[in-house]
Amino acid sequence: xxxxxxTCLLAILLLGGCATTPAPEDTGLTPDDxxxxxxxxxxxxWGGRIVRVENLRDHTRVEVxxxxxxxxxxxxxxxxxxxxxxxxxxGFLEPREYAPERRIEVHGRVRSIExxxxxxxxxxxxxxxxxxxxxxxxxxxxxxxxRQPRVNFGFGFGTYGSGAGIGIGF
Numbered sequence: 001x002x003x004x005x006x007t008c009l010l011a012i013l014l015l016g017g018c019a020t021t022p023a024p025e026d027t028g029l030t031p032d033d034x035x036x037x038x039x040x041x042x043x044x045x046w047g048g049r050i051v052r053v054e055n056l057r058d059h060t061r062v063e064v065x066x067x068x069x070x071x072x073x074x075x076x077x078x079x080x081x082x083x084x085x086x087x088x089x090x091g092f093l094e095p096r097e098y099a100p101e102r103r104i105e106v107h108g109r110v111r112s113i114e115x116x117x118x119x120x121x122x123x124x125x126x127x128x129x130x131x132x133x134x135x136x137x138x139x140x141x142x143x144x145x146x147r148q149p150r151v152n153f154g155f156g157f158g159t160y161g162s163g164a165g166i167g168i169g170f
Contacts, residue, residue, distance in 0.1 A: 028042075028045075029042060035113055040113060043108075044108060045106070045107050046064070046066050046106050047066070047067065047073065047074070047104055048064045048081070049064065049065050049075065049077055050062055050063070050099065050101065051065050053093060053095045053100075055095065058090065059090050060088070060089050060092060060093040061086050062089070062104065062130075064084065064087060065084050066082040066083050066084065067081060068080075073105045074103070075103045075104070075105065075136065084125055085106075086116075086127050086128065087104075087106045087128045087133065088111075088127065088130060102138065103135070103137075104136070105133070105134040105136065106128060108128040109131070110126045111127050111128065114127045149168055151167070152166070154166075
């Protein structure tokens with residue numbers, strides 16, 4: 001059986017480490033960009049942390065502090081904030097489920113730009129009609145769950161012989 005060279009082993013380890021880091025996705029315009037350019041009628045894919053939820057008669061409004069998204073759409077809340085936006089969804093959204101600080105991902109269209117307030121300061125919000133809204137698990141809850149080891153088995157056949165391997169991940 002042939003042993004892997006140190007260079008090959010190092011390359012495998014480096015590539016494996018790179019595969020686990022979520023890269024920011026280029027989502028185009030940010031909420032700040034939309035407000036600065038008065039750009040309504042834009043399709044957007046945004047996300048961030050929920051600031052507040054307001055249930056009205058026939059729809060719900062969710063105020064979100066926007067952050068960059070990973071390549072999977074997960075809000076990267078340790079990044080730099082990109083402004084605020086309001087997403088509207090028809091019907092009722094449970095305020096305990098859509099609680100402040102929860103991470104949310106939104107696909108939708110900017111309908112308008114709305115004047116509002118953050119504390120005593122005037123603020124302009126892009127108003128997004130949310131087509132698809134996804135809540136991400138709480139980072140705290142995900143970090144406290146016990147991790148289960150994963151065991152993988154592999155077999156390979158090639159020109160110079162065959163081999164088998166076992167991998168354990170956490």
